[in-house]
Amino acid sequence: MATSLALAGLALTTPSASATDWSACLQGSGDTQATFARAAKVSGVPEDVLLAVGYLGSRWSQNAGQPSVSGGYGVMHLTDEAVSATSAPAKGDTNRGLPDRAGTMSVARDETGLSLQRLRTDPVANICGASAVLASYQPGTTAQRPAAWSKAIALYAGTADRTEALHYAGLAFDVLRSGATETTDLGDTVTLAANPDASLNEAAVEDDRLLQPGVQELECPATIACDVVEAQYRSTGPSPTQYVNYDLADREKDLSIDYLVVHNTECTYDVCTKLIKGEAEPNRFVSWHYTVRSNDGHVDQHVATRNVAAHAGNWYLNMHSIGVEHEGKAGEPGTWYTEALYRSSSELVKYLADKYGYELDRAHVVGHEEFGSSNYKWDPGPYWDWEHYMTLLGAPIRPDRRGPSSVxxxxxxxxxxxxxxxxxxxxxxxxxxxxxxxxxxxxxxxxxxxxxxxxxxxxxxxxxxxxxxxxxxxxxxxxxxxxxxxxxxxxxxxxxxxxxxxxxxxxGEVVEAVGKPATVYQRAYPEAAAYEGTPVPYQGQPVLLGADNKTAITLQPGQQYVIADKTVPTDYYFAKTIDNSLPGDKTVVTGQQKYYQVWVGHRFGYVKAEDVQVLSGR
Known part of the structure; x- marks a missing residue:
């Protein structure tokens, strides 16, 4: 099963081209009012919604195919990609000069097959293209009440900011309630009848899943000192797959956060801060959610926790975790991990656990080294005092069973x-x-x-x-x-x-292989059938490799391994471009395969439930 996150942030492009016959929209009278009526019939978007959106952008004039000051073209103000940019604020705590708006022009092109030149210069094509965009933003909507199209109208604003999207949608509903009549620069008279009962569905807009770069709200407990130092989010090349340095998501709604990953920086705080901002090494791109400074425990947030940072070298773990870097060097004993650092980190981790519900135990508060990854990492290393840290978290490592135990x-x-x-x-x-x-x-x-x-x-x-x-x-x-x-x-x-x-x-409970060796997996990805009918390619089920980094680890019949978690999510988040231009981008594929998380050595792995039997650990 795949769940597509609604059109996001910087692009608002659609997962697939529309099957609608847009030639029917292009044929007929060029009168503007008649074109709106025809576009509504072909697209399914209510005519009054199309009229209200067009009025906001141009008051229904074509403006000779010339762009507005914000890069919008034609009757429907279709915008090219990245039409405007924010200035760099003094505190550096917003998008830092990156484009804050997304183009609707390319969406119209992809949906209708019309050229960009025609969409810019032909008023009929412009209206038809815009109706295709709105239809793609709320697929399957058949209701003709304007309120049912609240989400699509908000997305048409092309902004990654929810407040701005709500504001734009509110303006459109103001127009719907008051109505309007204009004579256009083509000499046509266009009328939108007043609908005093038109009412914006704010809840639908709030649930539109506009995915946002940047840290809009500092997520930190009041008990520690925190600031924002944003990681980069920008293109690095001509392809939309070339971008840094994290992936937009809505993890409060679509992906559970189950792990807190403890890292150490291997650089000083000042150098790491420059790395995050792209100032230390121009071609080295890094991201994680937080950094804790050694000397005073100061915390910086770099990536909003709703988004997926590139910190663990394991996409499944990235999908389901928050990464916290601690100023230190894993191979320099006693030099870096101060009590101030431990205490600030524990306050942050407890705050985030309360927010997201992950468990404060060693199955879920983990080191980078404790999961298989694409790069050999061994942080936080042998000098991280796990026992002290877990005590500070209020979850000390201690006996939880009286008397003898096999676990x-x-x-x-x-x-x-x-x-x-x-x-x-x-x-x-x-x-x-x-x-x-x-x-x-x-x-x-x-x-x-x-x-x-x-x-x-x-x-x-x-x-x-x-x-x-x-x-x-x-x-x-x-x-x-x-x-x-x-x-x-x-x-x-x-x-x-x-x-x-x-x-x-x-x-504790343990697993034991049934009948034949049980493969240990690095990631709890869905089965192949879960991808069927979606535009997301099957991702396979990567296995956990042994010390030689070649041989797959298997659990032999008669061997017992302790279960760390029996409620592992089976999913895959497809996030491959900065602008959603790949079919299915920003889609969560959820499978039916059941996994258990187990301790198999110095790392965790996942085994399929049907490959093992669960036994008491007594």
């Missing part, structure tokens, strides 16, 4: 879990002994056994590290050692009994 949660402590790793700083050199957030996973129950998957003690080598908050199933115990399943193979974690234990007993 455990990793809780190694931090300051008393000091290690001297390799490869810190630049150039790489041995790391000083410092607290870490993980326990090793070895190939056998011995301190001398190699780490699983050929891992090393490099600070960046994440493949054999069970981080604080992760859950596993105990296959067996040998002395101080616990056997677990890890990326499809057996691994061993050392955890002495008693107060020095590195794990705590936990509640």
């Amino acid at each position: 455990f949660t990793v809780k190694p402590g931090f300051t008393d879990n000091a290690r001297a790793l390799d490869g810190c700083f630049t150039p790489a050199r041995p790391c000083p002994s410092f607290g870490t957030n993980y326990v090793d996973v070895r190939t056998a129950p011995s301190d001398d056994a190699p780490l699983v998957e050929g891992s090393t003690d490099l600070v960046s080598d994440r493949n054999a590290r069970a981080a604080a908050g992760h859950k596993f199933y105990v296959v067996e115990r040998q002395g101080d050692w616990l056997q677990v399943w890890w990326d499809g193979i057996a691994g061993w974690i050392k955890s002495p009994k008693g107060e020095t234990a590195d794990v705590v007993p936990s509640q």
